Amino acid sequence: MITPVSLGTWPTPVEAAPRLAARLGLAELWFKRDDLTGLGGGGNKIRKLEYTCAQAIAAGATTVITSGAPQSNHARLTAAASARLGLACVLVLAGPPAEERRGNLLLDGLAGAEVIWGGDRPLAEVVAAEAQRRSAWVIPFGGTSSVSVQGYVTCGRELRAQVPDIDGTDVVVALGSGGTMAGLVRELGAARVVGVDVGALPDPRATVAGLLDGEVEPDALRIDGSQVGAAYRTLTDGARAALETTAREAGVFLDPTYTGRAMAGLLAGSFPRGDKVVFLHSGGLPGLFGHPEL
Structure with missing residues (x-):
C-alpha cells in the first residue's frame, strides 16, 4: 500500500x-x-500525483518522466509536483516544437521541466527510450493508474x-x-x-x-x-x-x-x-x- x-x-x-x-x-x-x-x-491531477510521486520516491527515483499534449494540464502539474519534491522532471510532448511558449507550456518551463518534443514518433516509444537512458520513473499518461x-x-x-x-x-x-x-x-x-x-x-x-x-x-x-x-x-x-x-x-x-x-x-x-x-x-x-x- x-x-x-x-x-x-x-x-x-x-x-x-x-x-x-x-x-x-x-x-x-x-x-x-x-x-x-x-x-x-x-x-485534478494533484490527487493522482500524490500517489504516483510517492511511488517514484519509494523506488529511489530522482527523475520522473511523463507525456501529453503541448497544453497538457498533467504535464504542468507533474512539473510543479517535481519542483516541490526536489525531483528532476522530463516532459515528452506530442508534435513538433511549439513556436511560442504560452499557457501550460510556459508554466512547464518556469517550474524547471525539460521538454522533449515527440515529433511524428509515438510518445510511448520516446518515453520508454528516455526513461531507460535516465533511469527515470515513468508517470503514465494523465497520471492514471x-x-x-x-x-x-x-x-x-x-x-x-x-x-x-x-x-x-x-x-x-x-x-x-x-x-x-x-x-x-x-x-x-x-x-x-x-x-x-x-x-x-x-x-x-x-x-x-x-x-x-x-x-x-x-x-x-x-x-x-x-x-x-x-x-x-x-x-x-x-x-x-x-x-x-x-x-x-x-x-x-x-x-x-x-x-x-x-x-x-x-x-x-x-x-x-x-x-x-x-x-x-x-x-x-x-x-x-x-x-x-x-
Missing part, C-alpha cells in the same frame, strides 16, 4: 451555482472545486461529507485518461457518476472498467460520448458555448478541452429537468491561454 505524499489543499470546496442551475433547468447544481487544489495552478485512482476515491468521500443527499445526486466529470471517473465510481457507485468523453482514449469504457479491476461491468458505466467533436485537441462549438455560459452565469472559468466539454454535455440537455448535479471542476485554466483560437 502506497502512502501518498502531501501536495494539495484538502478538502476542496463545494459551491452552489443557482443561476447556472436555473439556466440548465436543474433543481440544484454544485461545483466541486478541484481546480483549487493549491499546487501549480490547481487541477490502478494506484492513483485512490485519489478520487478520497474525493468521493469528501463529497459524501459536503453534499446533502449525495446518493441521490449525479456527479458529472470530464473523462480523459479515466482515473478521475474510476475513483469516483469506486466510492459513489456507477449509477451516480457520469463521464463526458473528451476523445483522449480509443475505448474509454474499457479503460475505466479496467482501472476498477472488474468491480463494475463496462456496460454499467454512464458515459456521454456526444461532446468529442472532430478530435481531442479541437475546440468544439459546444465547449466554446459552455465556457461563455459558465463564466457569465456563475463567474467560474472552465478549460476548452475537459471541463468545457463536460459542461457542454449539461447544456445539451443530458439530464432531465429537476435533477441535482455535482459538476467536478477538474481545473485547466492555464490551458485557456494556450488556445489563441478562443
Whole structure:
C-alpha cells in the first residue's frame, strides 16, 4: 500500500451555482472545486500525483518522466509536483516544437521541466527510450493508474461529507485518461457518476472498467460520448458555448478541452429537468491561454 505524499489543499470546496442551475433547468447544481487544489495552478491531477510521486520516491527515483499534449494540464502539474519534491522532471510532448511558449507550456518551463518534443514518433516509444537512458520513473499518461485512482476515491468521500443527499445526486466529470471517473465510481457507485468523453482514449469504457479491476461491468458505466467533436485537441462549438455560459452565469472559468466539454454535455440537455448535479471542476485554466483560437 502506497502512502501518498502531501501536495494539495484538502478538502476542496463545494459551491452552489443557482443561476447556472436555473439556466440548465436543474433543481440544484454544485461545483466541486478541484481546480483549487493549491499546487501549480490547481487541477485534478494533484490527487493522482500524490500517489504516483510517492511511488517514484519509494523506488529511489530522482527523475520522473511523463507525456501529453503541448497544453497538457498533467504535464504542468507533474512539473510543479517535481519542483516541490526536489525531483528532476522530463516532459515528452506530442508534435513538433511549439513556436511560442504560452499557457501550460510556459508554466512547464518556469517550474524547471525539460521538454522533449515527440515529433511524428509515438510518445510511448520516446518515453520508454528516455526513461531507460535516465533511469527515470515513468508517470503514465494523465497520471492514471490502478494506484492513483485512490485519489478520487478520497474525493468521493469528501463529497459524501459536503453534499446533502449525495446518493441521490449525479456527479458529472470530464473523462480523459479515466482515473478521475474510476475513483469516483469506486466510492459513489456507477449509477451516480457520469463521464463526458473528451476523445483522449480509443475505448474509454474499457479503460475505466479496467482501472476498477472488474468491480463494475463496462456496460454499467454512464458515459456521454456526444461532446468529442472532430478530435481531442479541437475546440468544439459546444465547449466554446459552455465556457461563455459558465463564466457569465456563475463567474467560474472552465478549460476548452475537459471541463468545457463536460459542461457542454449539461447544456445539451443530458439530464432531465429537476435533477441535482455535482459538476467536478477538474481545473485547466492555464490551458485557456494556450488556445489563441478562443
